[in-house]
Amino acid sequence: EAGVTQSPTHLIKTRGQQATLRCSPISGHTSVYWYQQALGLGLQFLLWYDEGEERNRGNFPPRFSGRQFPNYSSELNVNALELEDSALYLCASTPRTYGYTFGSGTRLTVV
């Protein structure tokens, strides 16, 4: 069984640009969660998608947005990038019951 796949592995952007991060969940998993892991801050919850709908959102500005596609894959968009957006972005998928499986993450660097 393939795990959660995130792309790209690394992404370097300039301040003010937009970044798009992608996540493919495990087959059969309908929920996708996005977390930001910045140095020294632990994992901060960003967004939760289930069945194509945004179910919950963490305490992040609106320039962090995303969507979930009919095949349950998801993308995270970060607009107007700031230096402090540099972090590891982790995606996790779950089936209808509990059981997060995390991807290896996308390392976003804003310069």
Next chain:
Amino acid sequence: AQSVTQPDIHITVSEGASLELRCNYSYGATPYLFWYVQSPGQGLQLLLKYFSGDTLVQGIKGFEAEFKRSQSSFNLRKPSVHWSDAAEYFCAVGPGGSQGNLIFGKGTKLSVKP
């Protein structure tokens, strides 16, 4: 407010020694509790989880954790640490009875001395 506290930022133990990583949580409802491990540059791997029932939970790689409701704690233990256990460990809490986002502690980095 819902939160998870891991009081130890960094712990160093000798290989073969026992290990206990502390986790305290604050949560309004009955929580689901988790421990994850993260190796450098990798995602998180689930070690064990507690939903209900026996308060001593066994996980992978020889880890176990004990849920103590009166102390709002869910400490992770291992009787004998291996060098390959060096990693960062995260405790997390989530809403019981349904899906939802997890709240993570800031992590404890484990170093293992030979």
